[in-house]
Amino acid sequence: MRLKLLGSGNAAGMPLYGCACEVCIEASANRRLQRTPCSAQLEIDGRTYLLDAGQMNLTQQFPAGSLDGILLTHFHVDHVQGLFHLRWGVGEEIPVYCPEDGEGCADLYKHPGILRFHAQQAYVPFVLEGGQVTPLSLNHSKPTLGYLIAWQNAQIAYLTDTKGLPPKTAELLGRQKLDLMVIDCSLMPGCDHPGHNNLDDALVLHKAIRPRRSVLTHIGHDLDIWLKANPQALPDNLSVGHDEQLVYPIV
Ligand SMILES: [Zn+2]
Numbered sequence: 712m713r714l715k716l717l718g719s720g721n722a723a724g725m726p727l728y729g730c731a732c733e734v735c736i737e738a739s740a741n742r743r744l745q746r747t748p749c750s751a752q753l754e755i756d757g758r759t760y761l762l763d764a765g766q767m768n769l770t771q772q773f774p775a776g777s778l779d780g781i782l783l784t785h786f787h788v789d790h791v792q793g794l795f796h797l798r799w800g801v802g803e804e805i806p807v808y809c810p811e812d813g814e815g816c817a818d819l820y821k822h823p824g825i826l827r828f829h830a831q832q833a834y835v836p837f838v839l840e841g842g843q844v845t846p847l848s849l850n851h852s853k854p855t856l857g858y859l860i861a862w863q864n865a866q867i868a869y870l871t872d873t874k875g876l877p878p879k880t881a882e883l884l885g886r887q888k889l890d891l892m893v894i895d896c897s898l899m900p901g902c903d904h905p906g907h908n909n910l911d912d913a914l915v916l917h918k919a920i921r922p923r924r925s926v927l928t929h930i931g932h933d934l935d936i937w938l939k940a941n942p943q944a945l946p947d948n949l950s951v952g953h954d955e956q957l958v959y960p961i962v
């Protein structure tokens with residue numbers, strides 16, 4: 712099993728359009744500092760799945776036949792906008808595992824094209840290529856699922872978008888031996904939002920759930936600025952994610 716972050720940014724991304732701050736200027740000049748919509752690529756048993764579909768160029772990144780399915784966390788635009796082009800492709804259907812959400816996003820349900828949406832219940836595991844995926848309820852402004860993915864002896868959790876965790880999700884995760892937790896951390900410390908973690912929230916979850924490693928994702932512009940000014944703020948086994956970063960296994 713391999714997990715690579717494709718995008719590590721919030722909906723606005725990095726550089727922030729129109730911003731002339733030091734961090735944005737650096738990111739404009741250095742692709743490695745840019746943050747595109749939060750998403751990841753999961754390789755499991757030689758097959759390729761996406762966690763979220765906010766990348767705008769999915770059809771170029773994943774030529775026909777190279778994508779076996781998509782696990783959607785929720786239907787906010789920054790997590791599904793890549794589907795609006797992908798759906799009009801021809802050929803094999805692409806399964807999309809998603810939360811039960813009557814609205815979806817725009818006309819995705821009405822005109823799914825080659826996408827086949829499969830709504831999942833929280834805490835009801837399903838099999839994915841010989842691995843097991845358990846959807847987990849998250850705290851967000853739309854129905855949202857995180858995913859606990861187990862394959863052979865490895866366990867990773869992908870948890871965005873969320874503010875804290877519902878008690879049942881936190882309890883379930885606390886009972887696992889997680890190799891990796893990828894967790895929403897959109898905001899700098901002290902900056903509160905009802906649907907997203909700030910760094911204090913993410914640190915509390917990291918301590919409570921005790922994964923071997925945590926990686927922060929869905930990073931917002933202000934958090935990048937804050938981290939540049941406070942480079943020692945993170946414990947050893949917690950790091951800020953970057954686009955194109957292989958987060959599991961560690962090489
Ligand atoms: Zn800026």
Ligand SMILES: [Zn+2]
Pocket residue numbers: 785787851872
């Ligand atoms: Zn969202």
Ligand SMILES: [Zn+2]
Pocket residue numbers: 721722749787789790872929
């Ligand atoms: Zn989001």
